[in-house]
Amino acid sequence: MKDIKRVILKLSGEALSGDKKSGYDDELIIDIARQVSQIIDKGINVGVVIGYGNYWRGRSNDNIDRTKADQIGMLATIMNCIYVSEIFRSQGIKLIYLHLLNAEA
Numbered sequence: 213m214k215d216i217k218r219v220i221l222k223l224s225g226e227a228l229s230g231d232k233k234s235g236y237d238d239e240l241i242i243d244i245a246r247q248v249s250q251i252i253d254k255g256i257n258v259g260v261v262i263g264y265g266n267y268w269r270g271r272s273n274d275n276i277d278r279t280k281a282d283q284i285g286m287l288a289t290i291m292n293c294i295y296v297s298e299i300f301r302s303q304g305i306k307l308i309y310l311h312l313l314n315a316e317a
Contacts, residue, residue, distance in 0.1 A: 218257040221248065225265035225292055234266050236295055245303040252305065262296055264288035286311075 223244070230237030248258050267288035276284075293309045300307055 216256055218259065219251065220259045220261060222261045223263065223296070225263040225267060225288065228262070228292060228296065229266040236266070238299065241296060241299045242303060245300045245305060248300065249303060249305055260296070262289060262292045264292055267291070 226233075228237065228241060229235055230240040248260070251258050264285050273281075290311050293311060297307055297309045
């Protein structure tokens with residue numbers, strides 16, 4: 213592990229909800245934050261990529277344009293990033309979250 217400087221962790225939106233199947237499971241996310249903190253304490257930079265499956269599962273309705281369905285997914289991803297970042301901050305993890313969203317009508 214001495215040579216590892218950076219890792220990427222992919223969290224699916226569905227994983228954030230735990231057994232609830234939607235929304236958030238705070239205890240689960242706190243546990244993830246504790247595990248991430250242990251990695252950071254070893255001097256490893258951690259990047260986290262977060263999905264949106266706890267809110268939106270792709271284009272689930274033929275009445276919604278594909279582009280609009282993708283935009284809904286992007287918004288759900290941002291919501292998840294804000295939520296998870298606040299849980300991580302509450303556990304003492306310093307972080308920033310980045311997103312790029314262009315949602316033209």
